[in-house]
Amino acid sequence: MLLRLEPRGQRSRLWTYASPVLALALTVVTSAIIFAVLGKDPLQSLHVFLVSPLISATGLPELFVKAAPLILIGVGLSLGFRANVWNIGAEGQYTLGAIFAGGLALRFPEAPGLVLIPAMMVLGVLGGMSWAAIPAYLRVRWNANEILTSLMLTYVAQLLLIYLVTGPWRDPEGYGFPQTALFSSNATPPILVEATRVHLGVLVAFLVAIVGWIVLTRSVIGFQLRVLGQAPRAARFAGFSQDKLIWLSLMAGGGLAGLAGMFEVAGPIGQLTPAISPGYGFTAIIVAFLGRLHPIGVIFGGLILALSYLGGEAAQIDLGMPNAVTGIFQGVLLFFLLACDVLILYRLRGPKPSLAGGA
Amino acid sequence: MIGQAGGDTAIGARVPLLSLSGIVKQFPGCLANDRVDLTVLPGEIHALLGENGAGKSTLVKIIYGVLKPDQGEIHWQGQPVIVQNPNHARRLGIGMVFQHFSLFEALTVVENIALGLADAADRKGLHGRIAEISKAYGLHLDPDKAVHDLSVGERQRIEIVRCLLQKPKLLIMDEPTSVLTPQEVERLFETLRRLAHEGCAILYISHKLEEIRALCERATIMRLGKVVAHCDPRKETAKHLAELMIGTELKAASHHARSEANGGPRLAVKDLSLKSEQQFGTDLKAISFAVKGGEILGIGGIAGNGQAELMAALSGEMLAARPDTIAIDDIAVGRMGPRERRGLGSCFVPEERNGHGAVRDMSLSENAFLSGNVRQVLSRNGLINAGKTAGFAGDVIKSFDVRTTGPAAEARSLSGGNLQKFIVGREVKQSPKVLVVSQPTWGVDAGAATAIHQALIDLADKGAAVIVISQDLDEIFSLADRIAVIAEGKLSQAIPIAEASIEQIGLLMGGTQGTPAGPVGANSGARHAAPA
Numbered sequence: 013m014l015l016r017l018e019p020r021g022q023r024s025r026l027w028t029y030a031s032p033v034l035a036l037a038l039t040v041v042t043s044a045i046i047f048a049v050l051g052k053d054p055l056q057s058l059h060v061f062l063v064s065p066l067i068s069a070t071g072l073p074e075l076f077v078k079a080a081p082l083i084l085i086g087v088g089l090s091l092g093f094r095a096n097v098w099n100i101g102a103e104g105q106y107t108l109g110a111i112f113a114g115g116l117a118l119r120f121p122e123a124p125g126l127v128l129i130p131a132m133m134v135l136g137v138l139g140g141m142s143w144a145a146i147p148a149y150l151r152v153r154w155n156a157n158e159i160l161t162s163l164m165l166t167y168v169a170q171l172l173l174i175y176l177v178t179g180p181w182r183d184p185e186g187y188g189f190p191q192t193a194l195f196s197s198n199a200t201p202p203i204l205v206e207a208t209r210v211h212l213g214v215l216v217a218f219l220v221a222i223v224g225w226i227v228l229t230r231s232v233i234g235f236q237l238r239v240l241g242q243a244p245r246a247a248r249f250a251g252f253s254q255d256k257l258i259w260l261s262l263m264a265g266g267g268l269a270g271l272a273g274m275f276e277v278a279g280p281i282g283q284l285t286p287a288i289s290p291g292y293g294f295t296a297i298i299v300a301f302l303g304r305l306h307p308i309g310v311i312f313g314g315l316i317l318a319l320s321y322l323g324g325e326a327a328q329i330d331l332g333m334p335n336a337v338t339g340i341f342q343g344v345l346l347f348f349l350l351a352c353d354v355l356i357l358y359r360l361r362g363p364k365p366s367l368a369g370g371a
Numbered sequence: 372m373i374g375q376a377g378g379d380t381a382i383g384a385r386v387p388l389l390s391l392s393g394i395v396k397q398f399p400g401c402l403a404n405d406r407v408d409l410t411v412l413p414g415e416i417h418a419l420l421g422e423n424g425a426g427k428s429t430l431v432k433i434i435y436g437v438l439k440p441d442q443g444e445i446h447w448q449g450q451p452v453i454v455q456n457p458n459h460a461r462r463l464g465i466g467m468v469f470q471h472f473s474l475f476e477a478l479t480v481v482e483n484i485a486l487g488l489a490d491a492a493d494r495k496g497l498h499g500r501i502a503e504i505s506k507a508y509g510l511h512l513d514p515d516k517a518v519h520d521l522s523v524g525e526r527q528r529i530e531i532v533r534c535l536l537q538k539p540k541l542l543i544m545d546e547p548t549s550v551l552t553p554q555e556v557e558r559l560f561e562t563l564r565r566l567a568h569e570g571c572a573i574l575y576i577s578h579k580l581e582e583i584r585a586l587c588e589r590a591t592i593m594r595l596g597k598v599v600a601h602c603d604p605r606k607e608t609a610k611h612l613a614e615l616m617i618g619t620e621l622k623a624a625s626h627h628a629r630s631e632a633n634g635g636p637r638l639a640v641k642d643l644s645l646k647s648e649q650q651f652g653t654d655l656k657a658i659s660f661a662v663k664g665g666e667i668l669g670i671g672g673i674a675g676n677g678q679a680e681l682m683a684a685l686s687g688e689m690l691a692a693r694p695d696t697i698a699i700d701d702i703a704v705g706r707m708g709p710r711e712r713r714g715l716g717s718c719f720v721p722e723e724r725n726g727h728g729a730v731r732d733m734s735l736s737e738n739a740f741l742s743g744n745v746r747q748v749l750s751r752n753g754l755i756n757a758g759k760t761a762g763f764a765g766d767v768i769k770s771f772d773v774r775t776t777g778p779a780a781e782a783r784s785l786s787g788g789n790l791q792k793f794i795v796g797r798e799v800k801q802s803p804k805v806l807v808v809s810q811p812t813w814g815v816d817a818g819a820a821t822a823i824h825q826a827l828i829d830l831a832d833k834g835a836a837v838i839v840i841s842q843d844l845d846e847i848f849s850l851a852d853r854i855a856v857i858a859e860g861k862l863s864q865a866i867p868i869a870e871a872s873i874e875q876i877g878l879l880m881g882g883t884q885g886t887p888a889g890p891v892g893a894n895s896g897a898r899h900a901a902p903a
Contacts, residue, residue, distance in 0.1 A: 232753050232755060238733070239730055239733075245727040249686065249688060251708045
């Protein structure tokens with residue numbers, strides 16, 4: 013062994029922020045190697061994957077459209093992760109938000125947008141919360157691990173969605189396809205920038221990140237979440253209710269995931285289908301950690317992971333590569349991020365010096 | 372006299388059993404041992420004296436092979452050695468009893484000892500040998516008892532017997548008496564003297580001066596990683612030893628000039644029974660006491676006899692079954708959480724600083740907010756009032772002379788003593804009517820300890836009821852007006868300090884734990900007598 017790890021004795025502030033940068037750099041290098049092994053020109057492939065989506069005419073606006081759900085979910089998860097509440101089921105909460113809001117849009121297509129859109133937002137949040145309430149109750153009442161319960165409920169949510177779009181909510185004029193009717197134009201969130209798909213949800217995502225930042229750093233509740241995560245006994249000493257904070261974490265994560273689901277189906281998708289998410293709820297976990305569980309960091313994390321979705325599409329079209337490129341990029345990034353985070357608590361040292369004067 | 376290995380005239384012609392020269396050990400950000408020399412002769416009881424953080428533990432870990440020195444030489448019986456690991460140390464004939472025991476609660480004494488043996492062959496006849504050794508050295512021990520039924524003193528005996536089975540030439544004891552009753556301390560000393568008489572050298576690590584004066588023949592004193600003096604502790608005064616250890620002149624806390632406590636009790640506990648949340652915790656059994664304003668009640672006892680549970684019950688971290696079992700100023704608070712109890716005027720200092728009384732990775736401002744928000748109102752409309760919070764933290768830092776860069780410094784950057792001053796200061800500055808403190812000076816240097824004691828006395832003089840839960844009897848005797856002892860979750864009657872004797876308290880501490888109180892040595896009272 014040439015290199016060894018030596019405990020620093022404290023967290024390194026530098027490496028807290030340098031670790032995601034190094035992880036990204038290593039991920040890009042690894043991606044290039046993977047492209048080369050697959051017989052593609054690595055530099056050209058990287059250009060297609062990471063640069064071309066940004067310089068195309070629709071690139072930048074699309075990046076924000078894709079980043080919006082990731083940021084919304086990522087902010088909510090960050091609050092919970094700070095408190096050591098591991099909500100892994102945002103994908104399911106996203107789905108329930110989409111179902112609740114979509115159901116409303118289908119039921120009241122003629123309602124005026126000014127009423128319908130806010131009502132759908134509220135229902136989206138409630139849908140996500142209702143799904144997150146199950147792991148919250150199980151955790152508080154019976155100390156059931158929320159990682160397992162929230163994750164398992166993801167699959168229940170997906171099956172519920174499939175049932176609805178193939179059964180009671182299927183579009184009667186849809187030639188038997190498993191999807192609902194298109195939502196009315198009243199149910200479509202306003203476009204903010206002309207000739208793009210940048211919708212209200214993008215603005216909301218950024219506002220949520222800013223509010224999340226204030227909550228986490230300035231508010232009493234944010235303080236309580238941070239204390240619970242860093243020192244549960246100190247939280248108890250201070251008299252903070254752990255049960256209340258667990259509920260709050262899961263409600264924040266679930267509500268924002270539900271809101272993300274609402275904006276996706278009401279905006280870019282425009283109906284309910286079995287494929288309303290390319291794994292946003294899971295990718296947002298990477299977003300949260302890449303953003304250092306800080307709402308402003310989550311904005312950057314969301315944009316970077318959004319690029320991986322666009323790059324994956326570009327690689328399919330221009331390089332004839334499978335869509336799995338996106339998943340591989342995301343997985344490698346998480347892998348390197350976790351590895352690089354070791355440097356926050358440890359430093360790399362050269363070979364062990366021999367004992368001076370040790371006979 | 373600053374001696375050098377081998378150059379000490381007192382050593383004479385005898386070959387040292389162990390000699391260290393120029394030992395250097397660097398940790399990130401801390402030079403733990405700086406060119407340390409140490410010589411131990413066969414059959415002597417040698418004290419290694421120093422404050423917390425002086426580098427004693429690092430040095431003995433190097434001797435025992437747990438740590439490797441960066442520089443320096445170790446000679447064992449005249450031969451240079453590099454101690455590779457604790458196994459190697461044991462083969463050389465070095466045994467060590469750690470401050471924290473490594474025992475399996477659910478296993479019996481003989482099973483625990485068998486697990487520590489390297490060779491299966493050694494396990495033959497183990498039962499008999501344990502009985503033999505425990506008889507020969509007065510280490511009363513039932514080999515078939517499960518560890519969780521044993522007192523801390525008995526657990527320590529297991530560790531000692533485990534060492535003695537290896538027939539060591541050097542036995543290292545790291546702070547062995549912090550968990551013992553005075554009677555148990557006396558029995559331990561008899562055992563150690565007998566061992567030394569038979570030729571086994573003992574390296575005795577402590578910061579308790581009276582003990583060292585009673586037991587040891589030679590002392591090496593360390594301060595900030597360096598050896599600062601060698602002496603014969605029997606010929607020095609405790610005050611002089613303390614000054615060598617601290618490096619400055621010692622100022623004692625001015626004594627509580629108590630006015631007659633009057634009025635009703637500020638804190639009253641009546642028939643409090645509570646089941647522990649920990650698997651091997653101690654349930655509280657029908658605890659009753661009352662403390663008036665202006666009064667300091669000391670609660671003594673050996674660690675693990677319900678102190679943690681009592682603290683949690685008083686602070687509201689664990690709720691009592693009925694509201695009326697605990698009352699603050701006649702208001703029943705048994706079912707109230709910590710915030711409501713703070714609102715009624717009671718403050719708390721838990722035993723553990725890191726992660727309980729303070730959050731290590733948070734700033735002092737944030738740590739001030741942690742328990743200060745209720746009484747100091749440091750937030751508005753759900754947002755933290757950063758200016759007011761930093762002001763409160765700065766006030767605590769200034770009044771309690773906390774050595775730090777300011778309210779923005781993270782708690783982990785403070786030394787143990789400074790962080791403890793900050794935590795005590797944070798609670799005292801809230802002008803509580805009732806203050807409950809657990810182990811206020813545990814692991815704290817003497818200077819900080821004096822400041823903390825003074826703050827508690829001043830608070831009581833201003834009319835607060837102060838409850839000090841402590842394992843340090845000297846501390847209780849110097850601070851408290853009355854003393855009660857907790858043993859096996861039961862609290863004794865509180866006795867006025869003036870009427871309490873060390874023997875009586877020691878017997879109460881032993882409680883019903885199956886530790887028969889042996890004959891009390893004539894000098895045991897002197898060792899623990901409170902400073903006049």
